[in-house]
Amino acid sequence: MALSGGLRERKKVKTRRAIQREALRLFLDRGYEQTTVEQVAEAAEVSVSTFFRYFATKEDVVLTDDYDPLFLAELDNRPADEALIGTLRHAIVSTLRAIMEHDRQEMLARIQLISRAPDLQARYWQEHRTGLRRIVEQLRFRSGSRIDEFDLRVVTAALIGAVTEAELFWAENDGIDSLVDLVDRALQQVGGFVRL
Amino acid sequence: MALSGGLRERKKVKTRRAIQREALRLFLDRGYEQTTVEQVAEAAEVSVSTFFRYFATKEDVVLTDDYDPLFLAELDNRPADEALIGTLRHAIVSTLRAIMEHDRQEMLARIQLISRAPDLQARYWQEHRTGLRRIVEQLRFRSGSRIDEFDLRVVTAALIGAVTEAELFWAENDGIDSLVDLVDRALQQVGGFVRL
Amino acid sequence: MALSGGLRERKKVKTRRAIQREALRLFLDRGYEQTTVEQVAEAAEVSVSTFFRYFATKEDVVLTDDYDPLFLAELDNRPADEALIGTLRHAIVSTLRAIMEHDRQEMLARIQLISRAPDLQARYWQEHRTGLRRIVEQLRFRSGSRIDEFDLRVVTAALIGAVTEAELFWAENDGIDSLVDLVDRALQQVGGFVRL
Amino acid sequence: MALSGGLRERKKVKTRRAIQREALRLFLDRGYEQTTVEQVAEAAEVSVSTFFRYFATKEDVVLTDDYDPLFLAELDNRPADEALIGTLRHAIVSTLRAIMEHDRQEMLARIQLISRAPDLQARYWQEHRTGLRRIVEQLRFRSGSRIDEFDLRVVTAALIGAVTEAELFWAENDGIDSLVDLVDRALQQVGGFVRL
């Protein structure tokens, strides 16, 4: 029942992080496909069973994050009368800024991995596309705005495509640029004139 | 070695098409992951070995098409001094128009399949994204134009995202709309103000 | 230690029944193999550990019932000089009649479940076969009668096979017939002329 | 295309038999559950993949046989006007007799195994029950006879129960009796007076 206290709960979080950390390390070292779940489990000092208890599939180790609540909170921080596209841009950028402060290394590792394994790349885009669509849908609904569904979907996909690409670019250069700046620029480039 | 004559060559093309056709049919019926290579091979009346001779991996059956030459030809048809973004838009739309005339049914089937298997959806975007990037790179190089690589990539990804989404939308509605119109509209919506 | 009083004892029985009820419901819904112990435990609101405290294996949830005492009591009600085969027939039928009065719904559910899962069907027959064998063995021993072991086993297996089949038939027709009548008829059909 | 010539075809049969032989040997030695598929594969000098190519599940190694054609042939040998129950009895016994002549050892091993592993026992009965039902159904149809479906099912289940029990009895005594005689006696005992 304890939310973040509880020795139990804390240990679980630790285990989860350990698995993810070791997985990312190994994946980066020898490649995603070349690393087996067993090796990851061993490195994290857990059994394979436990690995699959924490992550349903091998892909999930790389793709799972808990940034959604953060992002939703950022959305709430924006004024209600702001243009949708602006709200999104600011929320995305703010969320990334927060992530960069605490989890920069991990973020870099994750995206680097994604940028190297087509499988992951693909699912990454996909996940974000549907996630964002749901959110935009809801925002739009709440603001009483009427946007044609087709336009909504198309613009969403384009934005996510741009953001994803910016992230990949960042990771490929080993993070020498500022991810926040890159993404902001990408959003401006693509979304600057879109009305939504 | 004959390019398009040669009985040998023709038979090969036929086999390839047969495999692809049966694969798409089965994938659509029962889902991509739920269909095994063996089942596809059997349906196409070839051995599994043969399957892998024609397609390196299972995914390739879905991702491979032969529209690239068509698209390149359309690019050549555009005036050299046209803005890149316009060139792309017209070439894409024209290519699609040509495809619609001859292969509409097959195209619809393919995209419908893709629209139902998230995995493939993602892979589809991914494939086109890098394809388009290579092409734009080359155009830009030929015209001596200087576009920042980052911008190029971001815009490319966004465009493909939009086009893909339009195609999915079209397929989900069983092709009731005009694909050409939808894609054109998507490209206007997203690319209308992008400078490239 | 109390036999049927004792709050403790009562709670245990309740839990046991809860597990069994939920298990049967889920098995019927999605099939025996397709349902995991974890899902059953969750539905019964106990932990997996607890599940295994009450039932040694997954199969036992289906196979276990508490009709044996009832059946033994019915056996005692028969005159000592009755032919064995007749005793069995009457005891079986009487027991079923009693069950029908109180637990008809549950019985129907159980058998319907069993009728859909071949695995369980077989296990059901198997369980009853050995159970009945033990009982007949004892009756025979008590009455000083001499029946060849082989004959005993063969006839027992046949009778249980017939009864099981009658039950399945009943369940497949959603209990539209009278189970008691069906079983009686089955026993007549098969056991009418057997000497035991 | 070669039916029984062809080195290929012969090798397949050999492999299949080798797997089955080693499996039965090991299962009898250390118990069915205690033996892993991997151990069987190793003993048969094939890979685990190959094991599963020949037998879909571990159970199938024990339960699969090719006696159906034999049995069907025996059925055809009976006069068309014979009583159904007699036809069955003679066909079953004749088939067993033939099996005993060639595959006695293997048969004994298989049934011994089945008699020790409840899992197998159960599926064995089950398999035969439905198999026989189909056959009886067809015989009945061909002879234009009208038997109530319920009676048919009940009697079939009883017969199979008896036969199965006889086989188990035989196997438990290490085959010192004559299986043919035992089964014949069982069929007489149970089916002697049944009209079908």
Place this chain on the structure above:
DNA sequence: ACAGCCGGGACGTCCCGTTGAT
């Protein structure tokens, strides 16, 4: 040359026994 068979190995699922916290 070209099919079919086989090996190898990863993944993911599930059962059940054990241990330590509550």
Place this chain on the structure above:
DNA sequence: ATCAACGGGACGTCCCGGCTGT
């Protein structure tokens, strides 16, 4: 006394590469 977490291991599925017989 109960529960959650973990370990261990079997099973079965599938992909793809290499060998082998026809």
